[in-house]
Amino acid sequence: MDQTSDRSSRLHFTHAFEVVVGLVLIASAGIKGYEASLFAVQIAGYEILPSALEFPAAVAIVLAEAVLGAALVAGIFRPWPGALTIVLLVGFSGVFLYGYYALGLTECGCFGDFLKLPPAVTFGKNAVLVAMLLAAFVRRRVAMEPKNLSILIGGLLFVVACGALAVGGYRYVSGLGATNARVSGPIDAARPYARFVFDEGGAKYDLGRGTYLVAWLSTTCPECRKAVGQIAELMRLIPNMPKVIGLCLGDGATLESFRDETLAPFATVLVPAGVFTEFVPAEPPHFVLIRDGAPVAQWDMQIPPTELLDRLGGM
Secondary structure, three states, X not given: OOHHHHHHHHHHHHHHHHHHHHHHHHHHHHHHHHOHHHHHHHHHOOOOOOHHHHHHHHHHHHHHHHHHHHHHHHOOOOOHHHHHHHHHHHHHHHHHHHHHHHOOOOOOOOEOOOEOOOHHHHHHHHHHHHHHHHHHHHHOOOOOXXXXXXXXXXXXXXXXXXXXXXXXXXXXXXXXXXXXXXXXOOOOOOOHHHHOEEEEOOEEEEOOXXXXXXXXXXXXXXXXXXXXXXXXXXXXXXXXXXXXXEEEEOOHHHHHHHHHHHOOOOEEEEOOHHHHHHHOOOOOOEEEEEEOOEEEEEEEOOOOHHHHHHHHHOO
């Protein structure tokens, strides 16, 4: 193989690395964009940004991934797309590391609800992508002109990712009013649950009056699905069981799926992500027995039946 052929082969090989990384970014952007509401909820879980900035941050991240992914596939503006992607991946890894150790988060949200990765796989994936970009940078000794086909493919993928974001953004905005309306009650430090006043399924819920068992649930959480079964059993066995309400973290699509899978015998409604993280001290499910808007007892993961009975007997 002569020197010219060897150089051409090396350039195409390095561009293949960039294309693979670019396709991963585009896939991530498209999925997160389509599930924009869920991605905003996942950002809220890190408790870094004010609630007003969570959805804008989700949009910004999706657009950044789409732009960088398309540029890598197209092979344009080298070496900046590769360098900025490395910064992005390292930043994501750092934030997830913080969430994992400080907050107990186990899902990075890289691919939304479509593909959930264990923490080790998440860090390994990011490390491999960074290594591929570094290898491409080191192996490229001369400039390589982008080809029209690569530019066309990169542009089309960018349009697809933006289209998915547009759909996800519309779904987010259309459900925002109803979600915020559920926390329109008075803010009272002594009776924090008085904020929750709403109608659902023809019934009126005013958590500032009377006794309720509140189940804080995530619509994408396997443990929360199991918790619905336990609550259903308690409702069947305990004669004086108070009215149960599920306050959920998620979006319209995942809530519908949650309802279909669990067949919950109690109402489940979405609440703003910022409110959810304010009331839930750790990972859901979280349960609170309240009376007239004030917490009486709280439990994580499971409700001890005997303790619940004792609490109800003393009320």
